[in-house]
Amino acid sequence: MRFRFTSTPIDIIAGQRELKDLGAGGFVSFEGWVRDLNEGLEVTRLEYEAFQELALKEGERIVAEALRRFPVKHALCIHRVGNLDLGELAVWVAVSSAHRGEAFDACRFIIDEVKHRVPIWKKEHYRNGDSGWVNCERCAAAPEHAHGDAHSGAHS
Amino acid sequence: MQLKIQYYALLREQAGRSEEILETTLRTPAELYAELAQRYRFTLSREQLKVAVNSEFSDWARTLSAGDAVVFIPPVAGG
Numbered sequence: 001m002r003f004r005f006t007s008t009p010i011d012i013i014a015g016q017r018e019l020k021d022l023g024a025g026g027f028v029s030f031e032g033w034v035r036d037l038n039e040g041l042e043v044t045r046l047e048y049e050a051f052q053e054l055a056l057k058e059g060e061r062i063v064a065e066a067l068r069r070f071p072v073k074h075a076l077c078i079h080r081v082g083n084l085d086l087g088e089l090a091v092w093v094a095v096s097s098a099h100r101g102e103a104f105d106a107c108r109f110i111i112d113e114v115k116h117r118v119p120i121w122k123k124e125h126y127r128n129g130d131s132g133w134v135n136c137e138r139c140a141a142a143p144e145h146a147h148g149d150a151h152s153g154a155h156s
Numbered sequence: 157m158q159l160k161i162q163y164y165a166l167l168r169e170q171a172g173r174s175e176e177i178l179e180t181t182l183r184t185p186a187e188l189y190a191e192l193a194q195r196y197r198f199t200l201s202r203e204q205l206k207v208a209v210n211s212e213f214s215d216w217a218r219t220l221s222a223g224d225a226v227v228f229i230p231p232v233a234g235g
Contacts, residue, residue: 120234121165135231
């Protein structure tokens with residue numbers, strides 16, 4: 001599986017080992033970290049939730065597309081699910097390649113596509129006690145539901 | 157026919173459940189979302205969502221079959 005989820009910290013040393021290749025002269029990785037500020041609100045922690053059956057398929061398709069589009073050796077993407085604290089590693093993308101240029105390009109392609117296509121959702125918890133699903137709340141039609149219901153069923 | 161509906165993220169919280177078995181005569185994901193959005197007062201419009209049937213992306217006009225598993229997919233935010 002070149003795209004996978006983990007509910008425990010991402011083991012980047014083990015990940016790097018999977019990308020080892022004597023034909024690879026370059027290795028590029030992207031790390032997405034939990035940030036303390038989003039759109040002006042102080043964030044205290046995050047929850048990631050995924051529709052895993054479909055997310056795994058779509059993530060695998062993205063990595064396969066990257067390997068077709070760019071002449072790289074290996075690629076891997078690991079995404080956290082569950083509760084994350086500030087500063088934690090939320091997503092790790094890595095590519096090994098003969099040369100650096102295509103490794104940067106493939107890494108960028110994978111993280112961009114994952115963000116747009118894979119059914120993963122992020123709930124931010126804010127310093128002010130509020131919380132919200134990123135990309136879902138502020139565009140919602142009825143603001144009275146946007147945050148009020150958000151505290152009830154978070155961990156089911 | 158019976159359908160299995162699974163809810164994630166904001167829709168899970170607004171529906172107050174992760175999944176349910178629904179007995180329905182509705183034929184398409186579009187009709188199904190319209191009914192469920194009214195029942196649970198979902199704040200997301202259909203235009204903001206994608207839909208999956210049996211763990212694969214689907215057209216909103218697809219004809220549903222008995223036993224299908226339907227998932228409405230809110231705007232994603234991975235990474």
